[in-house]
Every structure is written in C-alpha cells, then in structure tokens.
Amino acid sequence: MKKTRGRSRFRRVLIVLASVVGVLAVVVGGGFTWLWTGADISTVGKVRFDHEMKVPPLAESTVRKDGTRVFDLRMQAGETEFKDGKKTPTWGFNGSYLGPTLRAARGEKVEVRVRNSLDEASSVHWHGMHLPAVMDGGPHQAVAPGARWNPYWKIDQPAATLWYHPHPHGETEQHVARGLAGMFLIDDAKSAQLALPKRYGVDDLPVIVQDVNFDGAKLDHGHQFLRNVGFLGKQTMVNGTLDPYKEVGDRLVRLRLLNASTARIYTFGFDDSRQFSLVGTDGGLLEQPAGMKRIQLSPGERAEIVVEMKAGERTVLRSSPWQEGGAWEKRFNGGDDSFDVLQLRAAKTLRDSPALPTRLVASELPAAKDAVRGRYFELKRSGINGKKMDMGRVDETVTRGTTEVWTLHNGGDMTHNFHVHDVQFRVLSVDGKPPEAALRGPKDTIAMPLGATVKIALRFDGPADPDHPYMFHCHLLDHEDHGMMGQFVVVEKGQKAGAVGGHTGH
Known part of the structure; x- marks a missing residue:
C-alpha cells in the first residue's frame, strides 16, 4: 500500500515537472517568436520627407606663399535641433554636428590645423588619404583636450570622395556616433575635363x-x-x-x-x-x-x-x-x-545635362603580377589572425615601393569588413571569382560576408617610417574598438620596424 502511494506521488511530481517544463517551453518559445518577428526595422512608406536636406558647407581655407592650402577644424560639443523644438547634445567640427567639406586638388600641399575643444582626447583620421603615417590621425595621433595638431602633406592621388573621422583607440564608435565626421573631396585635372555633374550642392x-x-x-x-x-x-x-x-x-x-x-x-x-x-x-x-x-x-x-x-x-x-x-x-x-x-x-x-562619358579615367591600381609577396588575414571578432590590437606591437612590416597580394578570409560567425589605411587597393577576386562591377574601382574598405575569401592587391608607395604605423581593421566600429585591428609599418628595403608604442599624442 505504501509503495502504491509512493508511486502515485512520484507520478504526480513528474506530471507537475512536465507541466512546468511545458509552460517554460511555451514562454521561451513565445518570447523568441516575439523577438524574431519584431527584430526587423522598416521606415519604408513612413518617412514624411518634410525637412530640406542640409548640404555641409565647403570649408574655408587660406593659401600661404609657398602654395600650402590651410584649413581649420575644431572638435567641439554643442546642441543640434534634429526635431523641431528639441535640442540634442552632439559633437561636431566647426559646429554642433558633422563638419564642413574639405576640398583640395591633386598636387596641392595642405595643412589642417586641428583643435580639440572637447573634454576628452580624440583624433582626426583622413580615411582613404595617401599620406605619411605620422599625419594619418590614427590612434597614435591622439589630440588631448585643449591641444592642437597640425598635420600637413601633399595630395598625391586621383580625384575621389574621402572622409574624415575620429580614431581614438577603444572609443571610435562613440566619437563618430556623436557627430564627428565630414567629407574630404579631392579634385584633379582629369576629372575636371569629364562631363560629370560637378556643381557642389546643386547637381x-x-x-x-x-x-x-x-x-x-x-x-x-x-x-x-x-x-x-x-x-x-x-x-x-x-x-x-x-x-x-x-x-x-x-x-x-x-x-x-x-x-x-x-x-x-x-x-x-x-x-x-x-x-x-x-x-x-x-x-x-x-x-x-x-x-x-x-x-x-x-x-x-x-x-x-x-x-x-x-x-x-x-x-x-x-x-x-x-x-x-x-x-x-x-x-x-x-x-x-x-x-x-x-x-x-x-x-x-x-x-539639360551632357551625356555621361563612356570612358572615365585610366586605372592607377596595382596589378597582381607585380606582387613580391602575399599575406593572409583571418577575420574574427576575437581578433585578426588570432590577435587583438596591441598599440605596442607591429603586426606586419612592408617594404616601400612594393606590391603585395593580401588574402582576406572571414572565418568568424558574422559579416565583417576590412579597411586599410594609406592605400587604395584592387580587388582581384571574391571567393575565387572576378569582382562585380561595384568592386572594380579603387577601394580602401570592403565588406566580408561570413565565410568569404577576398584577394586584394596593394602598393605601398611610402614614405617609409619604421616608427609610425598605419592601421588595418574591421570598420564595424564596435569590433574595431574591441580589438579587431592590427598595424603595419612601411620601411626601406632591409630596414626593420621600430618601437611604435611610445606615442602619447598632442
């Protein structure tokens, strides 16, 4: 009789446990279904289009006697009225949000007088620009609060749409999201002769x-x-x-x-x-x-x-x-x-507008046949080639004037992208196939879907500087901030990398 009552009690416990598990499964399943169905976002058909698009002003500049074009940029905090009657705390260059469009021509010498009026250190990276590493504005060129930084270089690349943004180590995502960004347009003689729309802010x-x-x-x-x-x-x-x-x-x-x-x-x-x-x-x-x-x-x-x-x-x-x-x-x-x-x-x-030309410009990109060596980069959120960013470590040393082929592989669990400072590269292949039309022009950043393998050709024209590195990194900025970045130096043939960890900024 006691055994029968024990078995009955055990069955009731099992039934209760099964019921609890079933309820939990329903709750968890329902919660996941709710998360899944509500995770996508769409503003299609919902935007009022009732604010005229602002056009960032062209930055004012002066030209010195030696021909150097000089710009002034001030990083500052402010307030911006995105919504009528509501002011939002923001950061900007020469204003409360974003920055002016800098514009210069190939062959010009430029200097940008940067002043940091924020209450924390930041930097200004010239994304897509070919320039000396010490002027690049990466994490080694931090500008302290109240300090100034005057990078200068000669524009030596074709007409392009570049941009500038902060690059402080571990803080890039926050600084860009707060509003520190702007365009840097380069002109040249070849593009000026083409029948392309070219009236800034108009067409x-x-x-x-x-x-x-x-x-x-x-x-x-x-x-x-x-x-x-x-x-x-x-x-x-x-x-x-x-x-x-x-x-x-x-x-x-x-x-x-x-x-x-x-x-x-x-x-x-x-x-x-x-x-x-x-x-x-x-x-x-x-x-x-x-x-x-x-x-x-x-x-x-x-x-x-x-x-x-x-x-x-x-x-x-x-x-x-x-x-x-x-x-x-x-x-x-x-x-x-x-x-x-x-x-x-x-x-x-x-x-009326003139018809688009059928030919634009001859490519200046490096060719794979000129490569002297190859390198391999495994992209994972945990790091590149298994290593998180270390400001004091040189990951790669390249020789000035040489061309290399880099193989990029996304071996992680999600899409990444890959940005290389200083150079514009040629995309040679994507998963063993020729690149689509959108990837046949000069590139400094490329998306890397999960499992993708991309080969790129890069030429390092210098100048050589063993002590100041350039960066390569994922440009999903949270990933960059959490260590998905490495650095390389350009050296003369036979020269070794220097000590890069002692740069304290300005």
Missing part, C-alpha cells in the same frame, strides 16, 4: 548616411539585445537631417554616398528600381560607368552614382535588405531592415 550632392535612435532629446548609442554587430539605429539621417528631401534642377544628379554609420550595412537603390550609373568607388573614378540598380555599402565605404531625373517627378533613395547573410544574422544584425533615406524632387523644368 553634385554629398550624402552622408547615418542611422540613429533618440532617447528623448538625446541620441541613443546603446547596443540592442541579441545583436553583436554594434549599434543599429531605427531611422536614418542624411547630412544630419531627419526626414530629408532635396530639390534638384538638373537632368543628371551625382550623389556622393558615404556610409558613415558605425555598424549598419546599406543596400542603396531607388523605390522605383530605376537604373543608375556607378562612376566612382572609395578611392576615385572607375574606368567606365557601370549601370546597376543596387549597390551595397558597409561602414566607411563610398560610392559616386549618377541618377537621371525627369521634370516634376519624385523618387526615393532606399536601402533594401541584404542579398547575402544567414537567417540569424540578417534578422538580428540589420540584414532584414529597410529604410527610405532621401527623397529627390525634380523641378518642373530641368536644366
């Missing part, structure tokens, strides 16, 4: 795209649950303008697209799926225009596109979901998200 428009969240009147830079990519915002701004539109008066309009977000990848196209012409990538113009309907830009990448408008029409620059990526990554790292980014409004009467 040649800077389009700096960022994703943002607002926590009341403040910008929210927090990371979301289940996301390991870094910060992802729920709406976008262009040139610091929410819900932006731009009136245009020309048949052909050139958009200089810059993904200035810290983690988000955009797939740009238009709401009516019209074709546009890609004329330039990170480091300058292509050899010939390439027609396409979509172009993907990961953080730090740029693209110059030309779109044809018809009188009186409106079209929306839109970011669509990724074409690649696993289900988990697409759902929780932004791959399923869609954004209406910018509305273009054509005037009732448009100025």
Whole structure:
C-alpha cells in the first residue's frame, strides 16, 4: 500500500515537472517568436520627407606663399535641433554636428590645423588619404583636450570622395556616433575635363548616411539585445537631417554616398528600381560607368552614382535588405531592415545635362603580377589572425615601393569588413571569382560576408617610417574598438620596424 502511494506521488511530481517544463517551453518559445518577428526595422512608406536636406558647407581655407592650402577644424560639443523644438547634445567640427567639406586638388600641399575643444582626447583620421603615417590621425595621433595638431602633406592621388573621422583607440564608435565626421573631396585635372555633374550642392550632392535612435532629446548609442554587430539605429539621417528631401534642377544628379554609420550595412537603390550609373568607388573614378540598380555599402565605404531625373517627378533613395547573410544574422544584425533615406524632387523644368562619358579615367591600381609577396588575414571578432590590437606591437612590416597580394578570409560567425589605411587597393577576386562591377574601382574598405575569401592587391608607395604605423581593421566600429585591428609599418628595403608604442599624442 505504501509503495502504491509512493508511486502515485512520484507520478504526480513528474506530471507537475512536465507541466512546468511545458509552460517554460511555451514562454521561451513565445518570447523568441516575439523577438524574431519584431527584430526587423522598416521606415519604408513612413518617412514624411518634410525637412530640406542640409548640404555641409565647403570649408574655408587660406593659401600661404609657398602654395600650402590651410584649413581649420575644431572638435567641439554643442546642441543640434534634429526635431523641431528639441535640442540634442552632439559633437561636431566647426559646429554642433558633422563638419564642413574639405576640398583640395591633386598636387596641392595642405595643412589642417586641428583643435580639440572637447573634454576628452580624440583624433582626426583622413580615411582613404595617401599620406605619411605620422599625419594619418590614427590612434597614435591622439589630440588631448585643449591641444592642437597640425598635420600637413601633399595630395598625391586621383580625384575621389574621402572622409574624415575620429580614431581614438577603444572609443571610435562613440566619437563618430556623436557627430564627428565630414567629407574630404579631392579634385584633379582629369576629372575636371569629364562631363560629370560637378556643381557642389546643386547637381553634385554629398550624402552622408547615418542611422540613429533618440532617447528623448538625446541620441541613443546603446547596443540592442541579441545583436553583436554594434549599434543599429531605427531611422536614418542624411547630412544630419531627419526626414530629408532635396530639390534638384538638373537632368543628371551625382550623389556622393558615404556610409558613415558605425555598424549598419546599406543596400542603396531607388523605390522605383530605376537604373543608375556607378562612376566612382572609395578611392576615385572607375574606368567606365557601370549601370546597376543596387549597390551595397558597409561602414566607411563610398560610392559616386549618377541618377537621371525627369521634370516634376519624385523618387526615393532606399536601402533594401541584404542579398547575402544567414537567417540569424540578417534578422538580428540589420540584414532584414529597410529604410527610405532621401527623397529627390525634380523641378518642373530641368536644366539639360551632357551625356555621361563612356570612358572615365585610366586605372592607377596595382596589378597582381607585380606582387613580391602575399599575406593572409583571418577575420574574427576575437581578433585578426588570432590577435587583438596591441598599440605596442607591429603586426606586419612592408617594404616601400612594393606590391603585395593580401588574402582576406572571414572565418568568424558574422559579416565583417576590412579597411586599410594609406592605400587604395584592387580587388582581384571574391571567393575565387572576378569582382562585380561595384568592386572594380579603387577601394580602401570592403565588406566580408561570413565565410568569404577576398584577394586584394596593394602598393605601398611610402614614405617609409619604421616608427609610425598605419592601421588595418574591421570598420564595424564596435569590433574595431574591441580589438579587431592590427598595424603595419612601411620601411626601406632591409630596414626593420621600430618601437611604435611610445606615442602619447598632442
């Protein structure tokens, strides 16, 4: 009788436990379903487009007797009215948010007088610029609060859409997200002769795209649950303008697209799926225009596109979901998200534009046949080639004047990208195949989907400096900040790397 009562009690316990497990499974499953179904973001059809897009002013400059063009940039804190009547604490260059567009020509000597008016150290990196390592503005060139830094160099690269932003070690994501960024345009004689839209702010428009969240009147830079990519915002701004539109008066309009977000990848196209012409990538113009309907830009990448408008029409620059990526990554790292980014409004009467040239410029990129050696880089969130960033360690030493082929492999668990300072590289192959049209121009940053293998050719034209390194890193800035970065020095043949850990900034 006692055994029977014991078995009965045991069965009741099992039934209760099974019921609890079942309830927990339902709760957990329901919670995950709720997270999954609510993880994607879309502003398609929801943007009012009721604020005229700001165009960053061209930075004022002076020219010294020796021909040096001098700019002034001041990093400062302030307040910006993104929403009517609400002021948000922000950072900017020469203003409360973002910075002016610097512009110089190939062959010019330039100097930028940088002043840090913030209450913490930062730096200014000239992304995509070929210049001496000590002038690069990476983590070794920190500018202390109240200090000044005067980098100078000679512009020696083709016409291109570059940009500048902070690069403080471990703090880059926060400094960029607060508003420290701007464009740096390079002109040259060859591009000046081409029939391309080139009136800045009229038919040649800077389009700096960022994703943002607002926590009341403040910008929210927090990371979301289940996301390991870094910060992802729920709406976008262009040139610091929410819900932006731009009136245009020309048949052909050139958009200089810059993904200035810290983690988000955009797939740009238009709401009516019209074709546009890609004329330039990170480091300058292509050899010939390439027609396409979509172009993907990961953080730090740029693209110059030309779109044809018809009188009186409106079209929306839109970011669509990724074409690649696993289900988990697409759902929780932004791959399923869609954004209406910018509305273009054509005037009732448009100025005619000359037809795009069929040929643009001859390539100055290095060729694989000239490579003297190869290197391999395994990209994982835990580090590059198994190592986290160490300011005192030189990871690679390259010889000035040589060409190399670097093999990049994403062996991690998510999409990354790869940026190299100082050089513009040629993409040789993607997973063993020739690169698509969007990757055939000069590049300094390239997206790396999970499992992808990319080969690039790089030429190191110097100057040699064994004591001051350049960086290579993932430009998803949270990943960079957490150590997904390495450094290399350029040396003369037979020279060894110096001691790079003692740079304390300015």
